[in-house]
Amino acid sequence: MFLGLASTAGLAMPGLGEAKVAGACATSPVWRRGAEGERLADLGNGRFLNPVLSGDRPDPNILKDGADYWATFSSFDYFPAVVIWHSRDLVNWRPVGPALTVPLGSVWALDIAKHDGRYFIYIPVFNPTDPSFSAGPAIPCKIFVVHADRMEGPWSDPVDMDIKGYIDPGHAADEDGKRYLFLNGGARVRISDDGLRRDGPIEQVYEGWPIPEDWIIEGLALEGPKILRRDGWFYLFSGQGGTAGPPTSHMVIVARSRSINGPWENCPHNPIVRTVSAGEPWWSRGHGTAVQAPAGDWWLAYHGYENGYRTLGRQMLLEPFVWDADGWPRMTGGDLSAPLPMPAARRAVGPGLALSGPFKPDDMGSRLAFFAPGVDYLDRVAFKDGTLTLKAQGKGPAESSPLAFITGDRSYEMIVDVELEGGAQAGLLLFYNARYFVGLGSDADALHSYKVGQEQSYPPPGPAVGSRFSLRVVNDDNVASFFIRGAGKAWRKIISYEVSSYNHNLADGFLSLRPALFVSGNGQARFSNLLYRGRDGPRA
Secondary structure, three states, X not given: OOOOOOXXXXXXXXXXXXXXXXXXXXXXXXXXXXXOOOEEOEOOOOEEOOOOEOOOOOOOEEEEEOOEEEEEOOOEOEEOEEEEEEEOOOOOOEEEEEEEOOOOXXXXXXXXXXXXXXXXXXXXXXXXXXXXXXXXXOOOEEEEEEEEOOOOOOOOOOEEEEEXXXXXXEEEEOOOOOEEEEEHHHEEEEEOOOOOOEEEEEEEOOOOOOOOOOOOOOOOOOEEEEEEEEOOEEEEEEEEOOOOOOOOOOEEEEEEEOOOOOXXXXXXXXXXEEOOOOOOOEEEEEEEEEEEOOOOOEEEEEEEEEOOEEEEEEEEEEEEEEEOOOOOXXXXXXXXXXXXXXXXXXXXXXXXXXXXXXXXXXXXXXXXXXXXXXXXXXXXXXXXXXXXXXXXXXXXXXXXXXXXXXXXXXXXEEEEEEEEEOOEEEEEEEEEEOOEEEEEEEOOOOEEEEEOOEEEOOOOOOOOOOOEEEEEEEEEOOEEEEEEEEOOOOOEEEEEEEOOOOOHHHHXXXXXXXXXXXEEEOOEEEEEEEEEEEEOOOOO
């Protein structure tokens, strides 16, 4: 084993300029910086600047439980899945760990609930390859549930609730404590008193809000229902318009009823959240969960794409709202380009998520996750003395089920030391999915560069550097450059790629472009000395 190739001296980032992005805002706000150069929402002066959780945090769902706030997000094809985050001020968050390790399929928008002192997470899983998930022409999806006595776990094995063809569950209880899941498309189903299975037919209960025909949207897409009970009303917060597509697609709408059985009356100023112009800093804002802050004021957590940075995925945004004289919510945060007052004084719950530092077992499901792994995926990794050993899989990166990181910076650098064993190829990628990635790999005999999921022969990547080397990627405003160096050698730049198109609108799948480690072929590779630094320069 060799150490020290990826030293802090390698973290200089020459050439990281202030590039303009077409359609982006004319000026760029200034975030507070953490120890790794990462942007922090909490500005340290009683204000915060969105996003509160940067990077790929789609479909945010928050449970308020006394002084604690618990959040989780869609995991899609990454496992361990359903990573739970903890906060006490709605701005500063830390990961607690995953609630789901079994790779059932793609995990979509879910819901955390607490009922009779017990915690539940309702998990829709999309799996078109398994016939048991099919429900005729409907979405090939099942809803599972896991439960626990504490949000920190341990969580139960997933329970199949016998609900097919629907996504986006939202838990609710009526005046008598009877339990329901609201579903996409305005559907609802009664569930058992223990919260673990379907206990009635699926009903159509809400038709959504009529979107004007001249609005530029992706589709109706009535989804993400969340129920809030307040002052004798049941409020139904939903997303509409499509989660990606044109920047003006997504939105949040509200309806209310005196009874959980309806009828539902639409808010007179729907949508309460929507991107109305491609010039705004956040695109496709939608999928909201209402939550009360420690002082009793109200906030809406939702997601959006950052203007010019769809590659980062949908990020978690937080906006205040008030209840008007007629009992309807009205948003007060504007387009989220400016800092906002903190929901509460800073209440630390420990450090956030560091991307640098030694590899350790609890990285799995917080710092690291496998893309579309097999059932035995956890057997591929081992941790010892800060080093990660990863067994090879497949003939190349596309078949390797890479081990990926979520990053939330517009520009960043990552360096890692690598040692090959056997006939393995190991490398560093910017990975969207198995068909759409860029990066650099090396085996003992040759270097391999990749673009759009394919190995490239031009320009030739040059000679290999042996079985011990360091890899480096510099992503400068969606221009990614890959470097390699052998022991005692200087960095050699191999290739640069423009990667802004590596996003859902071109590649589908609702994912983000993530730094990722891969090992393919035979044998294994050891990774150590991971260093990360984020940086955003102001843009003119």
